[in-house]
Amino acid sequence: DSGVTQTPKHLITATGQRVTLRCSPRSGDLSVYWYQQSLDQGLQFLIQYYNGEERAKGNILERFSAQQFPDLHSELNLSSLELGDSALYFCASSVAQGSSYNEQFFGPGTRLTVL
Amino acid sequence: GIQVEQSPPDLILQEGANSTLRCNFSDSVNNLQWFHQNPWGQLINLFYIPSGTKQNGRLSATTVATERYSLLYISSSQTTDSGVYFCAVEYYGDNDMRFGAGTRLTVKP
Numbered sequence: 244d245s246g247v248t249q250t251p252k253h254l255i256t257a258t259g260q261r262v263t264l265r266c267s268p269r270s271g272d273l274s275v276y277w278y279q280q281s282l283d284q285g286l287q288f289l290i291q292y293y294n295g296e297e298r299a300k301g302n303i304l305e306r307f308s309a310q311q312f313p314d315l316h317s318e319l320n321l322s323s324l325e326l327g328d329s330a331l332y333f334c335a336s337s338v339a340q341g342s343s344y345n346e347q348f349f350g351p352g353t354r355l356t357v358l
Numbered sequence: 359g360i361q362v363e364q365s366p367p368d369l370i371l372q373e374g375a376n377s378t379l380r381c382n383f384s385d386s387v388n389n390l391q392w393f394h395q396n397p398w399g400q401l402i403n404l405f406y407i408p409s410g411t412k413q414n415g416r417l418s419a420t421t422v423a424t425e426r427y428s429l430l431y432i433s434s435s436q437t438t439d440s441g442v443y444f445c446a447v448e449y450y451g452d453n454d455m456r457f458g459a460g461t462r463l464t465v466k467p
Contacts, residue, residue, distance in 0.1 A: 278455075299453030301454050333401065346391065351399075352400070
């Protein structure tokens with residue numbers, strides 16, 4: 244158990260819908276990262292938050308957004324869902340951003356299926 | 359472009375055999391991690407190893423940062439070692455981890 248929790252574990256929805264994925268980082272970790280794992284694109288970084296502020300953006304679509312709350316949990320919002328958004332979404336956390344030690348620990352993932 | 363390349367893409371072993379997985383990267387790294395993705399999809403941390411050598415039981419890893427590669431050694435493999443092994447790097451100046459395509463390991467009894 245990495246200490247990172249994600250809910251829900253599975254999500255099945257229809258095209259055009261909107262969903263919210265939730266992540267709680269390890270106790271003491273200030274950075275939260277979101278990744279998408281799909282069959283054709285592999286594991287890709289989406290976005291990072293550090294202590295409530297957005298710090299880095301990767302291959303995140305405009306239909307997707309995220310935020311980190313004062314209690315440091317994070318939510319990833321996916322809207323206008325398309326079939327191609329079906330994937331495993333991971334959250335990871337680390338102690339700090341930009342430090343010499345930045346080991347990331349991953350949650351169990353949320354498997355999203357868009358029908 | 360900045361790459362993370364893993365080899366081999368697939369590996370089939372008999373239980374008890376040893377193996378070496380390789381990760382090549384294209385620039386100086388601030389962070390390098392090895393993960394095992396089990397059949398249930400969970401990413402399990404194996405090593406945080408931007409440089410040097412570490413060992414944990416039957417697994418060990420070495421990163422030679424100056425030559426831009428890392429190796430993961432699995433000795434006396436077991437069926438529970440099956441899954442996909444990922445190398446991920448964080449390059450200096452970046453805030454994200456870039457993953458290789460993985461090595462799919464199958465250990466047969």
